[in-house]
Each structure stands twice: as structure tokens, then as C-alpha cells.
Amino acid sequence: MRVPLLDLSGQLGPIREEILAEITRVMDSSMYILGPDVAKFEKNVAAYCQAKRGIGVASGTDALLCALMGLGIGPGDKVLTSSYTFFATMGSILRLGATPVFADIDPQTYNIDPEKIRAILSQGDTAIKAIIPVHLYGQCAAMDEIMAIAAQYGLPVVEDAAQAIGACFPVAEEGAVRWQRAGSFGAAGCFSFFPTKNLGGMGDGGMITVQDEAFAEDLDVIRVHGGKPKYYHGVLGGNFRLDAIQAAILDVKLRYLPDWHRGRRKNAQAYESLFKDTGLLEKGLVTLPQAVYQKFADHPVDGPDYHIYNQYVIRVQDRDALRDYLTDHEVGAEIYYPVPLHRQECLVKTGWQGPALPETDRAAAETLALPIFPELSWEMLEFVVAQVMGFYQGRGMI
Ligand SMILES: Cc1ncc(COP(=O)(O)O)c(C=O)c1O
Incomplete structure (x- = not known):
């Protein structure tokens, strides 16, 4: 017997025709970048993740970069995160000229340890401008404690939810437990649709989920080189756009x-x-x-x-x-x-x-x-x- 780490062919079999029909439809539409298919997928992901808005981007890496740009992170700033994660978490910080500060992980969950975050922030380093918890392997970091600490220090939280679309965290509410989804806690939730993810595309793709409309508008603009209106660049952005074919494929897969x-x-x-x-x-x-x-x-x-x-x-x-x-x-x-x-x-x-x-x-x-x-x-x-x-x-x- 042979057991590969991952075999996507079994997943594709039953949905192959559905996906081929969507690819053909988008191909015939001549609308290949952003457009109605991306907008529809953004709405569906936002609803699934219990967020107000979804902003489709080209990868999980671009989701992190775009979100940090939207928060104005830059040279001289520090961002508190985990060292036990994929490189993109830190890469997005370094590319903006900022510096990572690492808190150690909880040995049970492998996620950032809130007590370690608290210990670092209590030292009073005012250069720390944001926290990126990573929901590693598909399990949420301790978002109740992390959000409370972030509120205490007035810091925005960017969730690296690249591996955790749909993962729920239990929030105690009036004696009961409410399950809240990854990407709906912080200022931004960053998702990856790399093919190995639970929701994987046929190429690269990503999404930022946001609760604040004004911040979503900012990210919308940063995603297209900061141009609004087109060719007038009030802020610096990048080409972080999601393809329509990826969005259409992913929208089919989201149902499963x-x-x-x-x-x-x-x-x-x-x-x-x-x-x-x-x-x-x-x-x-x-x-x-x-x-x-x-x-x-x-x-x-x-x-x-x-x-x-x-x-x-x-x-x-x-x-x-x-x-x-x-x-x-x-x-x-x-x-x-x-x-x-x-x-x-x-x-x-x-x-x-x-x-x-x-x-x-x-x-x-x-x-x-x-x-x-x-x-x-x-x-x-x-x-x-x-x-x-x-x-x-x-x-x-x-
Ligand atoms: C924790 C984490 N952050 C960020 C990313 C970056 O996502 P992408 O590969 O879509 O750029 C990944 C993807 O592998 C990841 O696992």
C-alpha cells in the first residue's frame, strides 16, 4: 500500500464537471481579473467566515502584506507574532521594513501563547504596532485572551488564518458557548487558497476578511496599486488582485x-x-x-x-x-x-x-x-x- 501525504484526485473526481463548466463560463465571459465572479466569491467567503466584507487577493502572502499596508505598518515598526509558522507570516512584516518580535508557542496547540504576548507587551515597547496570531494547522489561537490583550494595549490584530478557513473558536456568552470563525476576530483575517489548503484553488489565491467597512474600502484600493479613481494614486498599493477563474473554482469548492x-x-x-x-x-x-x-x-x-x-x-x-x-x-x-x-x-x-x-x-x-x-x-x-x-x-x- 502507498499513502501519500495529500492526493487531490479523489476530491476532484465528483466535482470535475461542475468546475469545468465554471472555467468554460468564465473563459467565455472575457472577465478574467476581479469582476462579478470575484465579488460573488468574496460575499460567500465573508458570510461563511462571519465577516462583513471579503477582499479577494492573489495569495495568502498578499493578504498579509495588503492588511499590514492597510494598517500603515512600515520602517521602524515592530509586529508581534509566532516564529513557528510558514515564512510568509514574517516575510510580509520584513517586506514593509518592519521587524518581527516573537512570542513563544503553547506546546499543546503550537499556537502563540497569550501569556508570552502579555509578558512582551508589559515591557512597554511602543514600536510594537500589531499582533499576528497564526491559527496553525487549522486550530484557532486563543482568540479570547489575545483580543483582550490587544484591546488593553490598543493594538490591531491581523489573524493569519491561511490554514484555518472555517475553524471555530468557542466564545463564552451568557452562560453558553458561541462558536466564532477564524478571521472574524481581528481587524483582518488572512486566508490562503494554495492548493494544499482545505479550500484550495488550482493555482494561487487569497482573501482578507474584515469587519470594518472603511478598512475594507482602504484594502480594496491598496489591492489595485492604491489607485482611486483609476490612475490616481493617493496611497501606495500593489497588484494583489484575485483571478476570476480561481474565484469561480473556489466558489464551487466552498459548497463542499x-x-x-x-x-x-x-x-x-x-x-x-x-x-x-x-x-x-x-x-x-x-x-x-x-x-x-x-x-x-x-x-x-x-x-x-x-x-x-x-x-x-x-x-x-x-x-x-x-x-x-x-x-x-x-x-x-x-x-x-x-x-x-x-x-x-x-x-x-x-x-x-x-x-x-x-x-x-x-x-x-x-x-x-x-x-x-x-x-x-x-x-x-x-x-x-x-x-x-x-x-x-x-x-x-x-
Ligand atoms: C500560516 C501561513 N501563512 C501564510 C501563508 C501564505 O499563503 P500563500 O501560500 O497563499 O501565499 C501560508 C501558506 O502556505 C501559511 O501556511
């Missing part, structure tokens, strides 16, 4: 997204029951991802999307050797992310310095993503777990 999320959660539950029988968890050789908000959900699979499992990331002993073993045994496994941002050469060589981030370093050394895409069969999941078991058995560790 809740089913795909459920499929991934079901697979996560299957891993849980399979790993429980191995003894690997008790021995501390494998630690499964902690879906910390699951405990608030009425029903783990049909209930709220407390985790959308864009990646299923386990913490393991002898990570690199296990990864090689899985590759040799035809199981796709990937390391997200081997080098945390505070150790990236392009930052270090600028002379940047910051405090130690022990949990970030430990996660970068110990974590491994296993296949989780919705179309995996029970037999495939069993095979993956059997290979992990085989690795530790072969080393006499279990």
Missing part, C-alpha cells in the same frame, strides 16, 4: 468545504482510536495533536469545526529517523516547519536578535505531519499507524 472538514475530523478520530491501541502514547513516543476546543463541542464530528486539520501533526521521538522510515515504507510525512522563523538566515544575517523560544525550537525538532485528507480509507489510516508502530518496534522501543 463543510463535508471535507468533517472527513478530516473523522480521520483524526480514527487516528486517535488506532494509536490508542499501540501503546505508543503511554510510552511518550508519540503525542497526538491536541484539539483543545473539542471539549466544548456537543458532538465531535457533526458539531462545530473546532479544528479543521489542514495538517495532522504529531510530536514524536526520533522524528527525522521516523520520517525517513515512513518515506521508505511509502507513507507521506512532512516536517512543518524544520527551521523556525527566528533562525531563518535572511533574518539572522540582518543582526536581528530576540529572546530564546524553547517551545518553538522543540516543536521544530519533534513534529511530523501525517496524511489526513478526507478521502483516506480506514485501511490507509491503519497502514500509516502500523508503519509508525513498525518503526518503534524495529528499534526495540516498544
Whole structure:
């Protein structure tokens, strides 16, 4: 048996004709950039994400860049974020001439630790102008605490929700729990439609979700080189526009997204029951991802999307050797992310310095993503777990 990390062909099969019809329709319309298809998709994503407005952009990276430009981030400013994330989170800060400040992560969720944010802000550095929490792997950062801290210090929050479209965070309200979606908490939510995301295009794409109309208007203009009216540039922007064909494809896929999320959660539950029988968890050789908000959900699979499992990331002993073993045994496994941002050469060589981030370093050394895409069969999941078991058995560790 062979189990790849991700295989998109199973997802495409049932919706192939629907998507081909949309591609043909847009092709015949001659409207290829922005236009009615992008506007329709923006409306649908905003509604799904519980936001007032959606601004379609060319990638998740451009979503972050455009949002930070809209907040006026520039040289001399600092932005507080996580070091344990994809490069784009920091890249958008550096490209504006600003400097990242990193808070360490919570070792359970791998998301930025609110207490670490609080500790940094309490030092009174007034150059810090924004906070970017990352909803890593498909689970929201602790948005209740982060929003409260941000309000205390008067800082805008830009959610890096690239991996987390649809992920819900439980908000306590009048004795009950209300589930609020990623991208609806901060000044802006930044999404990626890179093909490996739960909502993935057939190329690059992204979206910014916004609650404030005036800010949405600003971003609308920044997205088209800051031109309003056309050819009159009151502010600096960029070419951050979304293609109509991508929007039309993604709009079809958006209708299936809740089913795909459920499929991934079901697979996560299957891993849980399979790993429980191995003894690997008790021995501390494998630690499964902690879906910390699951405990608030009425029903783990049909209930709220407390985790959308864009990646299923386990913490393991002898990570690199296990990864090689899985590759040799035809199981796709990937390391997200081997080098945390505070150790990236392009930052270090600028002379940047910051405090130690022990949990970030430990996660970068110990974590491994296993296949989780919705179309995996029970037999495939069993095979993956059997290979992990085989690795530790072969080393006499279990
Ligand atoms: C956490 C995070 N931020 C930002 C991005 C950037 O998105 P894109 O690849 O669409 O530019 C990604 C995508 O991989 C991501 O995972």
C-alpha cells in the first residue's frame, strides 16, 4: 500500500464537471481579473467566515502584506507574532521594513501563547504596532485572551488564518458557548487558497476578511496599486488582485468545504482510536495533536469545526529517523516547519536578535505531519499507524 501525504484526485473526481463548466463560463465571459465572479466569491467567503466584507487577493502572502499596508505598518515598526509558522507570516512584516518580535508557542496547540504576548507587551515597547496570531494547522489561537490583550494595549490584530478557513473558536456568552470563525476576530483575517489548503484553488489565491467597512474600502484600493479613481494614486498599493477563474473554482469548492472538514475530523478520530491501541502514547513516543476546543463541542464530528486539520501533526521521538522510515515504507510525512522563523538566515544575517523560544525550537525538532485528507480509507489510516508502530518496534522501543 502507498499513502501519500495529500492526493487531490479523489476530491476532484465528483466535482470535475461542475468546475469545468465554471472555467468554460468564465473563459467565455472575457472577465478574467476581479469582476462579478470575484465579488460573488468574496460575499460567500465573508458570510461563511462571519465577516462583513471579503477582499479577494492573489495569495495568502498578499493578504498579509495588503492588511499590514492597510494598517500603515512600515520602517521602524515592530509586529508581534509566532516564529513557528510558514515564512510568509514574517516575510510580509520584513517586506514593509518592519521587524518581527516573537512570542513563544503553547506546546499543546503550537499556537502563540497569550501569556508570552502579555509578558512582551508589559515591557512597554511602543514600536510594537500589531499582533499576528497564526491559527496553525487549522486550530484557532486563543482568540479570547489575545483580543483582550490587544484591546488593553490598543493594538490591531491581523489573524493569519491561511490554514484555518472555517475553524471555530468557542466564545463564552451568557452562560453558553458561541462558536466564532477564524478571521472574524481581528481587524483582518488572512486566508490562503494554495492548493494544499482545505479550500484550495488550482493555482494561487487569497482573501482578507474584515469587519470594518472603511478598512475594507482602504484594502480594496491598496489591492489595485492604491489607485482611486483609476490612475490616481493617493496611497501606495500593489497588484494583489484575485483571478476570476480561481474565484469561480473556489466558489464551487466552498459548497463542499463543510463535508471535507468533517472527513478530516473523522480521520483524526480514527487516528486517535488506532494509536490508542499501540501503546505508543503511554510510552511518550508519540503525542497526538491536541484539539483543545473539542471539549466544548456537543458532538465531535457533526458539531462545530473546532479544528479543521489542514495538517495532522504529531510530536514524536526520533522524528527525522521516523520520517525517513515512513518515506521508505511509502507513507507521506512532512516536517512543518524544520527551521523556525527566528533562525531563518535572511533574518539572522540582518543582526536581528530576540529572546530564546524553547517551545518553538522543540516543536521544530519533534513534529511530523501525517496524511489526513478526507478521502483516506480506514485501511490507509491503519497502514500509516502500523508503519509508525513498525518503526518503534524495529528499534526495540516498544
Ligand atoms: C500560516 C501561513 N501563512 C501564510 C501563508 C501564505 O499563503 P500563500 O501560500 O497563499 O501565499 C501560508 C501558506 O502556505 C501559511 O501556511
